[in-house]
Amino acid sequence: MLSGKSFYIQTFGCQMNENDSEHVASLLLKEGAVKASSPEESDIILINTCAVREKSVExxxxxxxxxxxxxxxxxxxxxCLGCVAQLYREKLLRRFPYLDAVVGPAQYEVLPEILRNSIREKAVRTAWKRNWTELPILTEARESTVSAYVTIMEGCNNFCTYCVVPFTRGREKYRPLKAVLKEVEELASRGYKEVQLLGQNVNSYRDPETGADFTEVLKRLAEVKGIEWIRFITSHPKNFTLEMARTMASVGKICHQLHLPLQSGSNRILKLMNRNYTREEYLEKIDWLKSLMPDISLSTDIIVGFPTETEEDFQQTMELLEKIKFTNIFSFRYSPRPYSAASRMKDDVPEETKIERLIRLQNRQKEIQLELNRKLVGKKLRVLCLGPSKKGQLFQGRSEGYQVVNFKSQEDCRGHFVDVKITGCGPYSLHGKVS
Ligand code: SF4
Structure with missing residues (x-):
């Protein structure tokens, strides 16, 4: 029995994993288990893992x-749950014999049963699923009471050559739009103001029941009363269409903010990565976005040191960084991932070159962010207050562009939109006061 047992979930990785942990917490709460605030105090310790980079696995x-x-x-x-569980399976039990269970991301609906049995015997359960499995989330399992993650699809069919996701999450599966709508309506009725739609490639979404595409999802969700901001992640540049950009620009509730992973500015490297777009095509989409929404905030992912990447290839990435001026980037050194096609290529860029390129990229990006943030000083931004800031006296929220804003307010404004006058900034956040 799990009733009365305390559990703690340690989550590694992206928003998708955070959302999975909320699903897992819901399953255990429904069984009568209770959340603990640390692993030391809990009867059940769950580790939700990420396999996307070697460093995260280490x-x-x-x-x-x-x-x-x-x-x-x-x-x-x-x-051990999540992508590493899916990927390494029995190997994990051999390396960490004190693990009681190893459970992949498509097996969470049987997790309570596995945990009950694990009290008596060890278990390994991993498999992909072809169809969507609906696992509703209890509000008490959500980390935020203001902004909620809503998964609309999972898995990926793209097979970028550096990526392990198609081998850990399987092929794309889409959640029925009516289930998505129901969840968002319920969130709105509980006072949530923002939803962040999640999926490995949200732009390829198709409602399995009606065939509605992603722009239709955005339009339908924008009709839900009470939800004021809608965001989504991740978009693949090859599937991002002009119609999507137009929908973002014309439907008021969709934030003018987009994460569009570039990965490399070199066409030769993009081809080796199997990304299926060129730098010119990527730039064309950025042009649409900027001309339709001059205030858009763009972020991206970049990998440096992919096999055979030369200084010239890297310079082409730096050129795009300069040209596009992202408000944020997630940048990484290439590391070969199991089963991926690139793992069969020679990892020939020396580690010190990868580190040196990463530092150059991140240093320049830091300057760009500071330049962009300085332009906001003196302006008023609409901010959704998420709660008190970690540093105590202030509140923290996000702007429409997804910048972190720490601010002073006379009133407790958590869960509300406030206008904040920006009085200062650093490269990673803005600060100000409610005006
Ligand atoms: S689009 Fe490429 S990088 Fe993104 S999850 Fe799919 S295979 Fe991985």
């Missing part, structure tokens, strides 16, 4: 190593 292994002590000193059930 971080996880070191976390799992530290849990050995917990298992030696008391009787906690420890289970």
């Amino acid at each position: 971080k996880l292994f070191s976390y799992l190593g530290r849990l050995k002590e917990q298992k030696q000193t008391r009787q906690a059930v420890v289970a």
Whole structure:
């Protein structure tokens, strides 16, 4: 029985994983288990993992190593979930014999049963699914009471050569639009103001029941009363259409903010990555977006040191950084991932070159962010207040462009939109006061 048992979920990785952890928490709460605030206090420790980069897997292994002590000193059930569980399966049990269960992302509906059994025996359950499995989230399992993640699709058919996701999450599966709508309506009735639609490639969404595409999803969700901001992640540039840009520009509730992973500015490298667009095509889409929404905030992902990347290839990435002026980037050194096509290429860019390119890229990006943020000083921004800031006296929220804003307010404004006059900034955040 799980009733009365306490559980703690440690989440590694992206928003998709955070949302998965909320699903898992819901399943356990429904069984009568209770949330604990630390692994030390819990009967069940769940580690929701990310396999997208070698570094994240190393971080996880070191976390799992530290849990050995917990298992030696008391009787906690420890289970590894998520993409690393899917990828390494029995190998994890061999390396960390004190794990009680290893459960892939498509098996969460049977997790309570596995945990009940794990108290008696070890289990490995991983498999992909072809169809969507609806796992509703209880409000008490959500991390925020203001902004909610809503998954609309999962998996990926793209097989970018560096990426492990098609091997951990399987092929694309789409959630029926009516289930998405129902969840968003319920969130609105509970006072949520913002939804962030999630999926590995949201632009390829098709309603399995009606065939409605992603722009239709955006339009339908914008009709839900109470939800004021809609965001979505991740968009693949090859599937991002002019119609989507027009929908973003014309439907008032869709934030003028887009994460559009570039990965490289070199056509030769993009081809080797199997990205299916050129730098010119990417730039054309950025032009549409900027001309339709001059205030749009753009962010991206960039990989440096992909096999055979030369200084000239890297310079082409730097050129695009200069030209586009992203408000944020997520940048990484290439590392070969299991099963991916690129793992069969020679990882020939020396590690010191990868590090040096990454530092140059991040340093220039930091300057760009500071330049962009300085232009906002003195302006008034509409901010959705998410709660008190980590530093105490202030509140924290996000602007429409998804910038972090720390601000002073006389009143407790969590869960509300406020106009904040920006009085200062750093490269990663803005600060100000309610005007
Ligand atoms: S689009 Fe490419 S990078 Fe993104 S999840 Fe799919 S295979 Fe991975």
